[in-house]
Amino acid sequence: xEVALPAGRRFAALRRLFGLRDVGVLVAAVLIAAFFAAIxxxxxxxxxxxxxxxxxxxxxxxxxxxxxxxVAGEFDxxxxxxxxxxxxxxxxxxxxxxxxxxxxxxxxxxxxVLLGLVNAVLIATTxxxxxxxxxxxxxxxxxxxxxxxxxxxxxxxxxFFMDLFGRAEIGGLLPVPVLWFxxxxxxxxxxxxxxxxxxxxxxxxxxxxxxxxxxxxxxxxKTIAFLYTALxxxxxxxxxxxxxxxxxxxxxxxxxxxxxxxxxxxGTAMSGGxxxxxxxxxxxxIMAEVRTGLVLLGTDAYVQDAFVGxxxxxxxxxxxxxxxxxx
Amino acid sequence: MxxxxxxxxxxxxxxxxxxxxxRGVSLSVDRxxxxxxxxxxxxxxxxxxxxLCGVHRQDAGRMLFxxxxxxxxxxxxxxxxxxxxxHQEIPICPDLSVAANVFLGPRMPRRGPFPDWxxxxxxxxxxxxxxxGEQIDPRRLIRTCTAAEKxxxxxxxxxxxxxxxxxxxxxTTALTPPExxxxxxxxxxxxxxxxxxxxxxxxxxxxxxxSDRIVVLRDGLKVGELSREEFEARRLSALIAGRTxxxxxRTTTAHGPVRLAARALSSPGAFENVSFEVLExxxxxxxxxQGSGRSALVRALFGAPPAASGQIRIDxxxxxxxxxxxxxxLGIGYVPEDRKTLGLFDELDxxxxxxxxxxxxxxxxxxxxxxxxxxxxxxxxxxxxxKAESVDAPIRGLSGGNQQKVLISRWLSLRPxxxxxxxxxxxxxxxxxxxxVELISGLxxxxxxxxxxxxxxxxxxxxxxxxxxxxxxxxxxELSGSLATKDRVILAATT
Numbered sequence: 001x002e003v004a005l006p007a008g009r010r011f012a013a014l015r016r017l018f019g020l021r022d023v024g025v026l027v028a029a030v031l032i033a034a035f036f037a038a039i040x041x042x043x044x045x046x047x048x049x050x051x052x053x054x055x056x057x058x059x060x061x062x063x064x065x066x067x068x069x070x071v072a073g074e075f076d077x078x079x080x081x082x083x084x085x086x087x088x089x090x091x092x093x094x095x096x097x098x099x100x101x102x103x104x105x106x107x108x109x110x111x112x113v114l115l116g117l118v119n120a121v122l123i124a125t126t127x128x129x130x131x132x133x134x135x136x137x138x139x140x141x142x143x144x145x146x147x148x149x150x151x152x153x154x155x156x157x158x159x160f161f162m163d164l165f166g167r168a169e170i171g172g173l174l175p176v177p178v179l180w181f182x183x184x185x186x187x188x189x190x191x192x193x194x195x196x197x198x199x200x201x202x203x204x205x206x207x208x209x210x211x212x213x214x215x216x217x218x219x220x221x222k223t224i225a226f227l228y229t230a231l232x233x234x235x236x237x238x239x240x241x242x243x244x245x246x247x248x249x250x251x252x253x254x255x256x257x258x259x260x261x262x263x264x265x266x267g268t269a270m271s272g273g274x275x276x277x278x279x280x281x282x283x284x285x286i287m288a289e290v291r292t293g294l295v296l297l298g299t300d301a302y303v304q305d306a307f308v309g310x311x312x313x314x315x316x317x318x319x320x321x322x323x324x325x326x327x
Numbered sequence: 328m329x330x331x332x333x334x335x336x337x338x339x340x341x342x343x344x345x346x347x348x349x350r351g352v353s354l355s356v357d358r359x360x361x362x363x364x365x366x367x368x369x370x371x372x373x374x375x376x377x378x379l380c381g382v383h384r385q386d387a388g389r390m391l392f393x394x395x396x397x398x399x400x401x402x403x404x405x406x407x408x409x410x411x412x413x414h415q416e417i418p419i420c421p422d423l424s425v426a427a428n429v430f431l432g433p434r435m436p437r438r439g440p441f442p443d444w445x446x447x448x449x450x451x452x453x454x455x456x457x458x459x460g461e462q463i464d465p466r467r468l469i470r471t472c473t474a475a476e477k478x479x480x481x482x483x484x485x486x487x488x489x490x491x492x493x494x495x496x497x498x499t500t501a502l503t504p505p506e507x508x509x510x511x512x513x514x515x516x517x518x519x520x521x522x523x524x525x526x527x528x529x530x531x532x533x534x535x536x537x538s539d540r541i542v543v544l545r546d547g548l549k550v551g552e553l554s555r556e557e558f559e560a561r562r563l564s565a566l567i568a569g570r571t572x573x574x575x576x577r578t579t580t581a582h583g584p585v586r587l588a589a590r591a592l593s594s595p596g597a598f599e600n601v602s603f604e605v606l607e608x609x610x611x612x613x614x615x616x617q618g619s620g621r622s623a624l625v626r627a628l629f630g631a632p633p634a635a636s637g638q639i640r641i642d643x644x645x646x647x648x649x650x651x652x653x654x655x656x657l658g659i660g661y662v663p664e665d666r667k668t669l670g671l672f673d674e675l676d677x678x679x680x681x682x683x684x685x686x687x688x689x690x691x692x693x694x695x696x697x698x699x700x701x702x703x704x705x706x707x708x709x710x711x712x713x714k715a716e717s718v719d720a721p722i723r724g725l726s727g728g729n730q731q732k733v734l735i736s737r738w739l740s741l742r743p744x745x746x747x748x749x750x751x752x753x754x755x756x757x758x759x760x761x762x763x764v765e766l767i768s769g770l771x772x773x774x775x776x777x778x779x780x781x782x783x784x785x786x787x788x789x790x791x792x793x794x795x796x797x798x799x800x801x802x803x804x805e806l807s808g809s810l811a812t813k814d815r816v817i818l819a820a821t822t
Binding site: 200207209213 | 629631650651652654655661663668669670671672673674675679683684686687690693694695737
């Protein structure tokens with residue numbers, strides 16, 4: 001049996017932000033940072049830290065939305081493909097046909113939301129397992145991106161839009177994607193942890209039958225979760241196309257699994273009903289710092305994925321241990 | 328001198344914590360006989376069976392099987408000794424054939440590393456013919472078989488392993504009347520072949536039809552043993568009910584207007600043509616055996632799922648209840664029968680578990696208002712005397728009785744006009760049981776219309792002004808006040 005810690009009220013605010021599980025992830029993130037800082041002095045510089053955050057902003061935005069879906073008891077494997085479709089739609093309209101970038105971006109976002117709605121309707125009406133359903137839509141959506149782009153990358157002209165979503169550096173130091181990442185993080189935190197809808201995500205994923213019997217429209221709750229991942233994929237695509245000034249129909253391949261990995265490292269339970277935005281943020285950060293740290297150490301690029309794999313295994317083992325102890 | 332009995336049980340006792348589940352029970356079963364075992368839920372029947380088949384160990388007493396000491400350490404050992412138990416849930420592999428299910432296990436016929444299907448199928452047909460007198464397609468998938476056919480496959484399985492004593496634990500719950508007749512014919516045929524049966528059932532007629540003798544347990548004690556010529560439903564139900572025989576429903580009658588009226592509710596396979604009314608301030612008890620449609624009926628009033636046909640009126644106006652959220656909007660609350668799987672959110676804290684059905688009312692434009700949640704949950708905790716360290720504590724840390732109170736408080740905080748309860752006192756200790764009964768009575772006194780379904784008759788009678796008895800999906804009796812005695816209810820539910 002777990003008993004509330006007798007810590008004083010001073011820590012109440014901190015404890016509200018960081019759940020007990022999140023503290024463990026935070027400690028891991030700090031330990032990993034300390035390890036790399038000790039052997040490569042350039043690791044712990046403001047420049048490097050912001051660089052890590054910028055590189056991982058797109059993954060982080062999607063991983064936080066993925067956390068919402070997993071907490072609600074489902075998976076969304078189509079996020080990487082939606083990310084590609086959004087970019088390609090904007091690219092075809094603004095790059096190839098030289099349309100207005102703002103309208104093109106809006107059309108891309110609309111496409112993302114539409115694809116998210118298709119996921120939700122498919123799962124709600126047929127009751128297919130979402131892992132399978134979004135595996136199939138992932139391939140369909142990827143196909144749409146390939147067809148629309150004719151399999152070719154599309155580049156954009158420079159514009160204020162590109163600065164706003166990807167290229168500007170505030171004070172010459174803080175890249176603007178990091179601000180989007182932070183903003184999306186705060187939004188996701190409030191959404192999942194501070195609204196009644198957020199509680200309904202936890203209830204639906206934790207015990208769907210009980211949620212139904214408490215009057216929660218669980219199909220509707222899951223629909224909203226799928227729309228949220230689609231929205232996140234769209235935003236990430238806009239950041240990517242702005243930073244790179246180009247889109248490719250194959251972009252974001254494998255992003256869905258990295259997003260799930262980040263959520264899992266952050267303590268999200270694959271069975272639903274458990275997870276936190278702060279944890280997922282830290283999980284994303286851990287994956288990024290391991291990658292960057294290994295680069296700074298001069299490790300072979302091919303070894304990096306293997307290391308990230310080990311980190312995932314380790315995180316899951318710790319999580320399982322933790323949840324076993326509480327039973 | 329008569330032959331020694333196949334099974335002798337001497338002074339068997341077993342307690343679980345403070346509860347004495349069995350107190351010095353002795354009985355014997357003759358070879359080739361059928362012994363019926365009767366008793367309410369919690370009378371000790373299951374404990375006796377579990378000791379017999381090696382799931383539990385007795386605290387005192389001993390068992391002799393075929394004249395030898397029988398002390399199995401696990402079910403496998405009991406099965407090797409020749410005792411097989413048949414549970415309500417049938418352990419089978421639905422995507423394998425009948426033959427594969429019969430022979431599944433280490434002794435499956437094989438040719439080298441491969442299963443010998445031809446031998447299995449031939450042997451399966453032969454077993455069905457000699458044991459049951461039935462024909463069978465051994466290649467049929469178990470999934471496509473009816474519940475009765477699955478049972479027969481399992482029966483053939485245990486008999487092929489030389490079971491000499493077969494324990495039938497409520498074998499008829501899932502069967503239709505013709506299937507019951509067929510099963511009984513087969514049991515009698517097998518008895519002719521020297522197989523011995525221990526037959527457990529809540530249905531008194533079935534017990535009297537099949538058994539040579541019936542042993543009645545109550546509160547862990549053997550309170551009676553009847554031989555065939557003494558069989559009589561009244562006598563049996565009196566033995567089962569015991570000293571609480573004359574216990575009646577609350578005699579105070581409610582006089583308010585009709586709050587809830589159900590007309591001709593039907594749901595195929597669960598209940599048929601059920602009509603009743605509940606007055607403001609009244610508690611209507613719904614009694615019946617497992618599978619009588621009692622629990623499905625209460626769920627239907629909450630739209631989870633709704634009845635297939637029929638009409639429901641609240642305060643005289645016809646209403647449509649297709650989903651729980653619609654029921655909630657009409658002022659209905661529902662406490663489900665299994666709090667673990669249907670009620671609680673294990674990963675959430677006490678306050679969210681209390682407030683889950685009323686989140687919108689406790690929020691500000693969709694934003695959580697932790698202060699109000701905490702205050703609302705705190706009020707419920709004080710009112711229901713829920714023992715929890717804090718409303719922020721995880722729900723998992725609470726005892727069963729306190730978790731049940733949390734579930735009831737989920738609806739109380741919404742001030743329901745109709746409260747539906749399924750098994751409100753299941754799995755809670757005596758003290759909490761009493762408190763919950765008081766709580767529900769208090770709610771009714773405040774004008775709430777209550778419908779409670781329970782397998783625990785004593786609580787149900789203490790709770791109810793009127794009792795509706797269901798038997799095989801139909802209303803067989805409606806007893807109110809002093810007419811609703813325990814033995815009348817048992818008689819109506821079991822015959």
